[in-house]
Amino acid sequence: MNISRRSALKSQALLALGASTIFPPRLRAADAALQKLRVAVVGLGRGLAHVSALLQIPNVEIAWLAEVDPNRLAAAMKAVADKQQAPCLGLTDFRKGLEDKSLDAVFIALPNFWHTPAALLALQAGKHVYVEKPGSQNPREAEMIVEASQKYGRLVQMGNQRRTWMKDAIEALHGGAIGEVHFGRAFYYALRPAIGKGDLKAPADLDLNLWQGPVPDDADHDMRSFIHYDWHWLWHWGNGELGNNGVHFLDILRWGLKVDYALRVSYTGGRFYHDDKQQTPDTATAAYDFGTSGCEWVQSSCHPREAEKPPGEIVFYGKDGTMAIASGSWTIFDPKGKVVSQGKAGNAGSGDVSHISNFIDAIRMGTKLNSPIVEGQKSTMLCHLGNIAYRTNTVVQCDPKTGKMLDNPAALKLWGRDAYRPGWEVRV
Numbered sequence: 001m002n003i004s005r006r007s008a009l010k011s012q013a014l015l016a017l018g019a020s021t022i023f024p025p026r027l028r029a030a031d032a033a034l035q036k037l038r039v040a041v042v043g044l045g046r047g048l049a050h051v052s053a054l055l056q057i058p059n060v061e062i063a064w065l066a067e068v069d070p071n072r073l074a075a076a077m078k079a080v081a082d083k084q085q086a087p088c089l090g091l092t093d094f095r096k097g098l099e100d101k102s103l104d105a106v107f108i109a110l111p112n113f114w115h116t117p118a119a120l121l122a123l124q125a126g127k128h129v130y131v132e133k134p135g136s137q138n139p140r141e142a143e144m145i146v147e148a149s150q151k152y153g154r155l156v157q158m159g160n161q162r163r164t165w166m167k168d169a170i171e172a173l174h175g176g177a178i179g180e181v182h183f184g185r186a187f188y189y190a191l192r193p194a195i196g197k198g199d200l201k202a203p204a205d206l207d208l209n210l211w212q213g214p215v216p217d218d219a220d221h222d223m224r225s226f227i228h229y230d231w232h233w234l235w236h237w238g239n240g241e242l243g244n245n246g247v248h249f250l251d252i253l254r255w256g257l258k259v260d261y262a263l264r265v266s267y268t269g270g271r272f273y274h275d276d277k278q279q280t281p282d283t284a285t286a287a288y289d290f291g292t293s294g295c296e297w298v299q300s301s302c303h304p305r306e307a308e309k310p311p312g313e314i315v316f317y318g319k320d321g322t323m324a325i326a327s328g329s330w331t332i333f334d335p336k337g338k339v340v341s342q343g344k345a346g347n348a349g350s351g352d353v354s355h356i357s358n359f360i361d362a363i364r365m366g367t368k369l370n371s372p373i374v375e376g377q378k379s380t381m382l383c384h385l386g387n388i389a390y391r392t393n394t395v396v397q398c399d400p401k402t403g404k405m406l407d408n409p410a411a412l413k414l415w416g417r418d419a420y421r422p423g424w425e426v427r428v
Helices: 003-024 024-033 045-055 070-083 113-123 139-152 167-174 207-210 240-257 355-365 371-393
Strands: 038-043 060-066 087-089 105-110 127-134 156-159 181-187 263-268 283-289 294-300 315-319 322-325 328-334 338-346
Touching: 038 045, 038 181, 045 060, 060 070, 070 087, 070 181, 087 315, 105 113, 105 328, 105 355, 113 127, 113 139, 113 156, 127 355, 139 371, 156 283, 156 355, 156 371, 167 240, 167 322, 167 328, 167 338, 181 240, 240 283, 240 294, 240 315, 240 371, 283 371
Parallel strands: 038 060, 038 105, 060 087, 105 127, 127 156, 181 294
Antiparallel strands: 181 315, 263 283, 283 294, 315 322, 322 328, 328 338
């Protein structure tokens, strides 16, 4: 059969069109995976782990790093120079880097009190944001960061990595591994030392103005004594252990129980182990009532309690048994405590790489975020409410549909900061 050249070309075009109709997602995904993303990291204590993870992800270029401590900045710059051919700029003030129009995303690993203010600035500059937990320092900032992500139409992922590490375990739980579940518990044990009585001093060449940023002075504490880590244990800057480590565990408990907002929140304990400046409790239990289910987080920050280690850092109790989950594995027990099965997460041991890769894939290919900020802040709010309960010596009651606190004048005073430092006002 004779076929003209024009007919043959037409047939080939139709076949090509058909192929593109059948296989477009694969082709688009392959192209997207090759897209280079330019990112930046702000805060190079915890942020040094972000740098290490980003250097392991293909087609990601670290455009600049920012840090107020020149020693930390130098260490991170060297880490990038050793692995990346493209030049990387080092900054003290991260705000200057936001002017880079070609920058795709900003990774924020600053202290808690900087999380929301820095994220808002990055979003307003049109950047996607990966922000460390807890993502906000108080309930009002939790609202603000969610509002901003929606207003500016950018992706915001929170750095609660267990949302990626424990995905397989929660899928098994939701699949009926232990039947109907009504309660969960999580545990945090450590051996933290005393933080002193305000007699320590920050490095002489550190930019204190930028470190403090939007937060007003604290008349009772010299901030220079609590850089770089001990600010966690002072209410003016930090969120205590509940907002430092509790957020990881409460996030998984909330996820596993399929709940959003608590009806009642309590947090009781105290500062028992050291005579120092710390204001937040070192030993305590936070309890949450969701109406049809509940959970608790047990904290022992200054005693590891080696004699009573639980079977996993997070435990769910179901009608047909118990599931104990660790970072990369889980164990299922029958009602009598006998091990019946075990599982292991496919990304166990990946550290930050898997969670950050999910964020990168979301930017490139529209992959669903494992921890979008709206979900992350529901879990962070449990920490904020627990701390408010502790500080006011009350049981905080909330609207189960919105998570808003019900009438509690003392608690409502702690919903947000009275003011920010002049010139550093925070807005959505």
